[in-house]
Amino acid sequence: EVQLVESGGGLVKPGGSLRLSCAASGFTFSNAWMSWVRQAPGKGLEWVGRIKSKTDGGTTDYAAPVKGRFTISRDDSKNTLYLQMNSLKTEDTAVYYCTTDLQHFPEYWGQGTLVTVSS
Amino acid sequence: QAVLTQPSSLSASPGASASLTCTLRSGINVGTYRIYWYQQKPGSPPQYLLRYKSDSDKQQGSGVPSRFSGSKDASANAGILLISGLQSDDEADYYCMIWHSSAWVFGGGTKLTVL
Numbered sequence: 001e002v003q004l005v006e007s008g009g010g011l012v013k014p015g016g017s018l019r020l021s022c023a024a025s026g027f028t029f030s031n032a033w034m035s036w037v038r039q040a041p042g043k044g045l046e047w048v049g050r051i052k053s054k055t056d057g058g059t060t061d062y063a064a065p066v067k068g069r070f071t072i073s074r075d076d077s078k079n080t081l082y083l084q085m086n087s088l089k090t091e092d093t094a095v096y097y098c099t100t101d102l103q104h105f106p107e108y109w110g111q112g113t114l115v116t117v118s119s
Numbered sequence: 120q121a122v123l124t125q126p127s128s129l130s131a132s133p134g135a136s137a138s139l140t141c142t143l144r145s146g147i148n149v150g151t152y153r154i155y156w157y158q159q160k161p162g163s164p165p166q167y168l169l170r171y172k173s174d175s176d177k178q179q180g181s182g183v184p185s186r187f188s189g190s191k192d193a194s195a196n197a198g199i200l201l202i203s204g205l206q207s208d209d210e211a212d213y214y215c216m217i218w219h220s221s222a223w224v225f226g227g228g229t230k231l232t233v234l
Contacts, residue, residue, distance in 0.1 A: 035223070037165075045157075045165065045214055047223035063222055097164055105155060106216075106223065107180075109164035 002026040004098045004110030011116045016088050020113060022081040022098030030054065030076040033101035036083050038094035039112070046094070048072075048083070050101060066092075088117045120144050122219055123226035130232045135205050139229050141198040141215030149191050154198035155216040156189060158209075159228075165214060171198065205233050 008020040022034070033056070036048040049062035051072045060072050071084040081098055095114050099106035124142045131137040141156075143149045153172040157165040167180040171189025179185070190199045202209055210233045215226040 037223075044228045045159075045216075045225040047225065050223075061221055105170070105218070107167050109166070112164055 002100060002108040004100060004108060006096060006098050006110045006113040009096065009113030009115045011118065012088055013119055014088060014090055014117055016117070017084070017086045018088065018115060020083040020085070020096055020098075020115070022083075022110060024079045024081065024098075024100065027100060027102060029074075029079040033104055034072075034074065034081045035099045035101050035106050036072060036081075037097045037099055037106060037109070038092075038115075039097070040091075040094045043094075047106075048096070051081070085115070088115075090117050093117045121227065122147065122224045123215055123217065125213075125215060125226040125229045127227070128230045128232065130234060131205050133205055133207060133233055136201060136203045137205055137209075137231060139200040139202070139213050139215075139231065140192075140195070141200070141226050143196050143198075143217070145196070147196075147219065149196045149198060150193060152198075152217045152219070154189065154191070156187075156198075156200045157214045157216065159212045159214065160210075168200070168213075202231075207233050209233055 003025045005023045012018050033052050035050040049072050051060045069087045073082045093116050095112040097112045098110040100108045122144050153170050155170045156168040159165040168183050169179050171177045186203045188201050212228045214228045
């Protein structure tokens with residue numbers, strides 16, 4: 001059974017940084033493309049970015065609003081996905097979901113972790 | 120103009136069918152895209168339902184009932200999620216998604232009320 005458990009959310013001031021983690025199990029993590037998707041309170045879904053498997057180059061793609069501020073990485077030895085968020089803005093406040101893209105699209109989703117950016 | 124436009128809400132009766140639309144922006148041809156559909160209930164993450172490009176290129180999500188199906192209306196440049204035999208448990212938010220300009224793009228979502 002695919003399991004994705006996000007952690008690391010919390011309250012941070014504008015301009016601050018935060019690193020989210022996503023622990024994966026139930027599938028071969030090293031072969032999987034992975035994504036982050038966020039959802040602001042009461043709003044719709046917004047894709048943040050993805051990372052391909054190392055065998056597919058390990059490259060990353062990002063949505064325009066976070067490009068240059070957010071970095072996605074992975075540690076295949078720990079079956080863990082990361083999202084480093086810098087220069088945070090109030091509009092980054094959202095629940096952040098980790099997804100596994102086994103078929104190269106967001107298929108399985110974690111429960112999410114809440115990030116609140118506020119002074 | 121948004122890439123994907125969904126009606127904000129839709130109501131239907133139990134046992135009836137509901138047709139949820141996802142309209143692509145003018146200039147983006149629905150025929151060239153796989154459209155993905157997700158269901159999200161309050162307090163839960165989205166769940167993948169299905170994807171549809173054509174009758175020969177479609178996929179039902181694991182465990183998703185056949186009451187959920189996808190199609191397209193080329194004349195309206197839209198993808199459609201059809202839910203037949205509506206049940207109270209189908210009450211949820213529904214999102215469409217496509218891969219466009221090197222990014223996954225979501226529609227704004229439709230809140231389906233079953234009453």
